[in-house]
Amino acid sequence: MTADIIPHTSTDAHQPCWQEELATAIRDPAALLKLLEIDPTQLDSSTAAQQAWSIRVPLPYVQRMGKGDINDPLLKQVLPLGAEMLSAPGFSSDPLGEEDANPVPGVVHKYHGRALLIISPACAIHCRYCFRRHFPYENNTLGKGEWQAALNYLANDESISEVIYSGGDPLAANDNFLLWMTEQIAAIPHIKRLRIHTRLPLVIPSRIDQSCLHWLTATRLKVVMVWHINHPNEIDHAVTQAAQTLKRQGIELLNQSVLLKQVNDSTQTLAALSEQLFEAGILPYYIHRLDKVAGAAHFNVSDERIQQLQQELLALLPGYLVPRFVCEQAGARTKLALSFPKTDIA
Ligand code: SF4
Numbered sequence: 001m002t003a004d005i006i007p008h009t010s011t012d013a014h015q016p017c018w019q020e021e022l023a024t025a026i027r028d029p030a031a032l033l034k035l036l037e038i039d040p041t042q043l044d045s046s047t048a049a050q051q052a053w054s055i056r057v058p059l060p061y062v063q064r065m066g067k068g069d070i071n072d073p074l075l076k077q078v079l080p081l082g083a084e085m086l087s088a089p090g091f092s093s094d095p096l097g098e099e100d101a102n103p104v105p106g107v108v109h110k111y112h113g114r115a116l117l118i119i120s121p122a123c124a125i126h127c128r129y130c131f132r133r134h135f136p137y138e139n140n141t142l143g144k145g146e147w148q149a150a151l152n153y154l155a156n157d158e159s160i161s162e163v164i165y166s167g168g169d170p171l172a173a174n175d176n177f178l179l180w181m182t183e184q185i186a187a188i189p190h191i192k193r194l195r196i197h198t199r200l201p202l203v204i205p206s207r208i209d210q211s212c213l214h215w216l217t218a219t220r221l222k223v224v225m226v227w228h229i230n231h232p233n234e235i236d237h238a239v240t241q242a243a244q245t246l247k248r249q250g251i252e253l254l255n256q257s258v259l260l261k262q263v264n265d266s267t268q269t270l271a272a273l274s275e276q277l278f279e280a281g282i283l284p285y286y287i288h289r290l291d292k293v294a295g296a297a298h299f300n301v302s303d304e305r306i307q308q309l310q311q312e313l314l315a316l317l318p319g320y321l322v323p324r325f326v327c328e329q330a331g332a333r334t335k336l337a338l339s340f341p342k343t344d345i346a
Contacts, residue, residue, distance in 0.1 A: 018200075018207040022124055022172070025058040029080055035062060042070045049080035049295070053133055056126040061203045064236055073231045073263045077127055081298070084128065088297035093134035095291045097330030106142045106150040111334060114162040114195070115154060119170035119181065124203045129260055129299045131291035137168065144177060147184070155188045162193040171200035171207055179215035186219050194221040197256075199228045201246075205238035208245055217249050224252040227282055231264050232272040240280040247281040256286035257323065259306060260299045267312040274313075274321040283320075289327040289338060306338060 016024070026032045029050055033040050057078045066072045101110045108116040121137035123130075142150070154160055163185050170178070185191055200207045216223055225246060229235060247253055255277050259265055264273065274284040290300050301309075306325060313322050325338040 015206070018204045018209065021058045021060055021204045021206065025056050025124065026062065027054055027056060029055050032057060032062065032075075032079070036065055036069075036072075036075065037067045038070050043079070044082040046080040046082050046084075049082060049084040049128075052084070052295070053080070053126060053128075055080055056123070058124055058204050060205065060238070061125060061234075064233055071262070072233075073269075074233055076263050077129070077230065077260070078125060080128065083298040084295040086297065087294065088292075091292045091294045091297050093294050095131055095293045095330065096328050098132075098135065100331075102140070104149045104153050105140050106147060107153055108166070109153075109157075109160075113159055114164055115157070115160050116164040116166045117150060117170075117181075118167055119165045119178070120168040120173040122172040123167065123169040124172060124200045124207075127199070129258060129290060129293070129296040131293045131296075132168075133293060133295060144180065147181070151184050151188075154185065154191065158190045161190060162195055163191055164195045164197060166197045169198050169200045170196055171198045171212070175211040175215055178212075179218070182215050182219050182221070186221050192222060193224060194219065195224045195226060197226045197228065201225075201242045202227055202229055202234055202239055205242040208242040213245070213249060216246070216251060222252075223250075224254060226285070227253065227255045227277075228257070229255050229273065229277065229282070230257045230260060231269060232276045235273075235276045235280060243280040243282055253280075253282040254285040255282045255323070256288060257284075258288045258290055258299075259301045259309070260290065261301050263299070265301045265305060265309065267309055267316060270309060270313055271316050271321075274317055274323070278321060284323040286326050286335070287323040289325070291328060303338075310338070 026035070029043065029046060030040055032055065033043060055078060061074065065074045069075070098108050098110070101108050103109055106118050108118065110116075118137070118140040121141045154163060182194065185194065227243070243253055257264065257273065264270060270287070277284050289306060290296060292300070310325050326335045327338055328335055
């Protein structure tokens, strides 16, 4: 297939490439608040949270935030808060028990039939609720020459038919490496599908450029891209364009969200998200209960509220626009459906 050329939406002579957008990401909470015209005194004592895990947010994402609004749902996802330093019962550094499912460096293998590769430890954005915020990336960050054990692991297990690129964000890796890795995986006959979990094309839509489309479309593997979009305000024209370009190249686009208190825990917000995802060509697939990672307890939504949201969404939307409500549990062999009383699906 021939890769699309994505038209620039800017009238500027110089349209920054994704690497430049990444390099100029905001790393200081005060700088972000200044840009958003928010009085820094509205911020609680977040210094320790910033020191524990610094803010990182590229400008194309900041531009979708509302000026002067400390409660903006995009800002809430990235702004370090003092609440992150409070311990909460049941919240831990490894909520999904991934360190026990790490058979060789770079591989996480929890579920039958699919294995996950930690392609890149880096992310374009630091999401404060991230369940891998304490993951030992230092033991799983491999140079190109160090991937052979992981590739041997995939080749030696014929039950694996799907490889998942994860991280960090796998699209933070450069395209030469991604092309090479995808060729290595396609050379393993029993692997049929490549699934890519990413937030990068949402945060920086220019990531979907010619070079990225080249390795995505040059492979024999069926490619599925799972976007991680939590709020309809995250989807602007450039994001829609990037998604539609991928869709035209035959890439399946799914979305998974995380339910986040005071970000997207309202029926209207979730309904608008499903509608906008579908407009962009992305199917709303999963909505996850928050993984109980230390530092994120203030994002937790109660089971009672989740049940209410699910029932209200089913009443509001056709069934194919209602994502599956799921959670993950350490040691479980699959994701678990959140089982609430049966409701009719139309
Ligand atoms: S892994 Fe995903 S959720 Fe976690 S910080 Fe990176 S982009 Fe955000």
